[in-house]
Amino acid sequence: MCIVKRHYRPDWGDDFQSHFSVDSLNGFAGHELKFENQPLQTSQLRVGFEPETRSWRMHKLRPDFYPAQKVQVEDDITASVTVPRERVRSLSPAYRNRSVKIVENCEEYLFQRPDDAVHRGFDAQAEADIATPGTFITNFEPLDRTQAAELVDRVAELDRFTPPMKQLLVDFVAAAPTQFVVSSAHTRLVDGKPSKNPRYLQRRPDRVEHRDTYLADVAARLDREIPAHESTFAVVGAILGGRRANRGQAEIGLPPLAVYGPIHYQELPELFMDYVSSLTGKSPSTTGFGSEGALTKGPFNALWPVVDMNNALVSAILTGYDGFTSAAGYVGPRYRVDHDVSMVVPEVWCRMSVREREASYLIEHGYLEKLEDFELEGRTVLASRLGYRISGRFVDHFLARIFQTPNAVFTKEMLHPELQDPQAFVAGLDSIVETHTRVAQGYFDDGSIEGACPPLKALLHVMAYGHYEGLGIEHPRLRALFTRETVLQSPWYHERLITKQARDIALWVRHREALERAAALEHQWPVDLEVRRQLVARELARVTSDQYLDELVGTIGADPFHGQRT
Secondary structure, three states, X not given: OXXXXXXXXXXXXXXXXXXXXXEEEOOEEEEEEEEOOEEOOOOEEXXXXXXXXXXXXXXXXXXXXXXXXXXXXXXXXXXXXXXXXXXXOOOOOXXXXXXXXXXXXXXXXXXXXXXXXXXXOOOHHHHHHHOOOOOOEEOEOOEOHHHHHHHHHOHHHHOOOOHHHHHHHHHHHHOOXXXXXXXXXXXXXXXOEEOOOXXXXXXXHHHHOHHHHHHHHHHHHHHXXXXXXXXXXXXXXXXXXXXXXXXXXXXXXXXOOOOOOOEEEEOHHHHHHHHHHOOOOOOOOOOOOOOOOHHHOHHHOOOOHHHHHHHXXXXXXXXXXXXXXXXXXXXXXXXXXXXXXXXXXXXXHOOXXXXXXXXXHHHHOOOEEEOOOEEEOOEEEOHHXXXXXXXXXXXXHHHHHOEOOHHHOOOHHHHOHHHOOHHHHHHHHHHHHHHHHHHHHHHHHOOHHHHOOHHHHXXXXXXXXXXXXXXXXXXXXXXXXXXXXXXXXXXXXXXXXXXXXXXXXXXXXXXXXXXXXXXXOOOOOOOOHHHHHHHHHHHHHHHHOHHXXXXXXXXXXXXXXXXXOO
């Protein structure tokens, strides 16, 4: 029907069938649809693998589908600031967040792991990057001229590469300028097996694809009516995290974690339980279950984890962004999806209205269904910690904007992983709760619990002991701690603002003293010190005023570091 609507002309009237046909194949009607005797080309997208055969699960896209243009501007390290909405000009009125988060990348290169590059021609971007001279790569197999010649001689396999990688190999064999070359499809052999952790440094796409970046900026200006002399800010519009989930490997002590459906929504208490414990399946580059991310490791972070969690939680409460996560790795123990679902989610979200992206709307209209605790063999299984998962109604309504047959993309077993293996589902839930408990207990053991802000302290108590002052996680009084109104009225939040003001005053006093020392030196400075003196005087007067505290309301302030030890 989409094809008919796309090609239909009013002068046809009711006669549209005569314009479409199929060929006869071996005496039977074929499957290739033609319009005016011209074959209609279709596009397909991989969304995971078949459980038994491990073949790709390919799904036909709508004929009118056109992929969204995505400009990646960050990877691992991002600086962010939370500010009141009224401090940012020209925001869309459709977004109702009273504070917003603005992000800025701190990296010049992105540390990429091109898992799908082993399939020749599948990851065109990775092949182009790896074939670019000067690219830093690691864990790819160094191929000498003889090995490269063997690849080039296999013409059918060589032609599956995209032109940049193909040309690199051909040129190397013809006149090798170096001793070795790498192929994007051949990772380093470790103990006789290809490494599962190939990496390379990719130049930031927004610095390379200047045209795409410029068009994105111009589009934002036109949509938000931002004057040319004002800056555009990358204001966060949605929180769409990825969640690596494994199916468990008892022989190496890896518990199952594939209990999540393709897309989940969790309210702040449940979402931050996972954030606190850095909940993830085993990654080849990390130490395993429950320890993902550089900031969870001491050598990378000199601050106690409680400080980062305080800041993140306060920001999440003030902004009110709904937290959605997509499954990567496995959906249930049978369906391997790698990162395919995570790639589909942005395409879905950019085709939803702002209202449709709100969890309250999705719950109200039956697009999200809540998981409830249940009894099993005399004990309670805490399935409610998974929050809400998308329903078949969500698939039919929103995935239909991308796929021709949306209900085939996520099967009933994918939407309800417990149907694949009930025992593995319960074991996964138990593993999650055990990890919550173990990680939270660490905050009590090292004393950093005293530095936790009240909502985080309550959450850590629930994770470690199941309750906080006799209240379970479902109690309205405990959940009220995670509301913006409660935070803004609390003494501890006011203390964060006072702390922020004191640190800003100290900063500008240091600037003033530095200018005074510079002025006392007999040196011709390339800058106008007097202009800087005036700037410092203005800013110092601003941050010391009572009005400055009012300006800070809606920001995260600064953590007073209660309980921090040297």
